[in-house]
Amino acid sequence: MAAFLAIIRRDLRLALRQGSDSLMVVMFFVLTVVLFPFGVGPETGVLERIAAGVLWVTALLASMLSLDRLFQADYEDGSLDLITLSPVPLSLLVMGKVAAHWLTTGLPLLLAAPVLAVLLHLNQDGFLILIVAMLLGTPTLSLIGAVGAALVLGARRGGVLLSLLVLPLYIPVLVFGVSAVDAAVMGFEVRAQLLVLSAMLLSALALCPWAAASALRQAVE
Amino acid sequence: MTDTLIPPAVPPAAAAPLFEGRGLTCIRGDRVVFTDLSFSLAPGQALLLLGPNGSGKSSLLRLMAGLLHPARGDVLWDDESIFSDREGHGARARYIGHQDAIKPVLTVRENIAFWVRQWQPERSAAQADAQVEAAVARFEMARLLDVPGKMLSAGQKRRTNLSRLFAAPAPLWLLDEPTTALDRASVAVLEQAIAAHRAAGGMVVLSTHIDVALPGAQEFHMDRFAPRNRYDWDDETDGAED
Known part of the structure; x- marks a missing residue:
């Protein structure tokens, strides 16, 4: 547990001192969402209708932006060799790195989302559910992304390859995330969607660190 | 060749051998780096890997660390394969590779403490910190404790990296050209540290291009284990994993 916390603390410290990455992710999120009113016009009805979808799709893209840095820096400077040789199970350390990644990218997205929802005229009934759904959905994105990031280590043009690998796997989160918000706006029950999002989070939590750890062992060979 | 035990190339010392490699074959890409390499290391012993670039020194060290899988053969600690207990092997082996694994934005203290x-x-945070301070003091890095990694010279980075050996002791040291970028004084410190480590029952495997004083060490000239021709191993790959 101490080792798990130590790797979170280290990655947070690295992110804070280098700064740019998580700021860039939030800026990308904000700017892309702001483009939509310009693109589709400022009619309240249109924006309100697409708000949930726009927020989720941009959040997916934004969280993917920083994924290729998740293991890349450790891979390049040799830290990854030592991490895979740690006496602590590698999947636990992967989970620590994913937790740090979520805290530096997923959490800022979560905080920015309600502000942008106002901009897109999202119905007030959807706000709370949007936050809850993103709270359940964004960690899943980080977990799935970690597997992709571990798989493309060492590949040239890894960033592009990573999006091709990971985006299709993001679709279920997108579907249920958007439908939860839409249902809330239309006054329907959202329990089912939130339960499915939780189920996806739990299965990702069980499978992804293990899969990413195996991919990392391949990468350092 | 059958899968029976291949006798170690070097006869084991009187003490029971702890760390062994048996009939190791290493393949990188389509190239056989070395075949049929066996070693055996008892507490207090050292193994010196010599040979030209590309002769497999680094590959052998990575095999010993458990980063690479052998195409044939196995690496054993007390008769148990290191690949069946990776975490256990991680606790007893310290691997120093070509790269220093120093984060540029973290200070020397934070780098090692992690x-x-x-x-x-x-260990508690205070204990860990005390260990870090004691470790860097051995390489006379104490005044650089709070300097970020990006301000260090190549030699200072290497010394920081080597300080990890002292910060958290472990019986097996795997050092891949540890003297790179070190000045003479630091090489002497390293030699003393290795001697003290061996006197305390530790084991050292070291690859080098320059003279490092390792009294009584076994020497492996890696070109001896190079395949005689590249088709030598063709009929032996059936047992290969990976």
């Missing part, structure tokens, strides 16, 4: 927390999670 690894102490990995290797000895049961």
Whole structure:
């Protein structure tokens, strides 16, 4: 547990001192969402209708932006060799790195989302559910992304390859995330969607660190 | 060739051998780097790897660390394959590779303290910090403790990296050209540290291009284990994993 916390603390410290990455992710999120009113016009009805979808799709893209840095820096400077040789199970350390990644990218997205929802005229009934759904959905994105990031280590043009690998796997989160918000706006029950999002989070939590750890062992060979 | 035990190339010392490699074959890409390499290392012993670039020194060290899988053969600690207990092997082996694994934005203290927390999670933060300070003092790095990694010279980075060996002791040291970028004084410190480590029952495997004083060490000239021709191993790959 101490080792798990130590790797979170280290990655947070690295992110804070280098700064740019998580700021860039939030800026990308904000700017892309702001483009939509310009693109589709400022009619309240249109924006309100697409708000949930726009927020989720941009959040997916934004969280993917920083994924290729998740293991890349450790891979390049040799830290990854030592991490895979740690006496602590590698999947636990992967989970620590994913937790740090979520805290530096997923959490800022979560905080920015309600502000942008106002901009897109999202119905007030959807706000709370949007936050809850993103709270359940964004960690899943980080977990799935970690597997992709571990798989493309060492590949040239890894960033592009990573999006091709990971985006299709993001679709279920997108579907249920958007439908939860839409249902809330239309006054329907959202329990089912939130339960499915939780189920996806739990299965990702069980499978992804293990899969990413195996991919990392391949990468350092 | 059958899968029976291949006798170690070097006869084991009187003490029971602890760390062994049996009939190791290493393949990188489509190239056979070395075949049929066996070693055996008892407490207090050292193994010196010599040979030209590309002769497999680094590959052998990575095999010993458990980063690479052998195409044939196995690496054993007390008769148990290191690949069946990776975490256990991680606790007893310290691998120093070509790269220094120093984060540019973390200070020397933070860089080493992180690894102490990995290797000895049961220690308190204060204990870990004391261990870090004692470790860097051996390489006369104490005044650089709070300097970020990006300000260090190549030699200072290497010394920081080597300080990890002292910060969290472990019986097996795997050092891949540890003297790179070190000045003479630091090489002497390293030699003394290795001698003290061996006197305390530790084991050292070291690859080098320059003279490092390792009294009584076994020497492996890696070109001896190079395949005689590249088709030598063709009929032996059936047992290959990976």
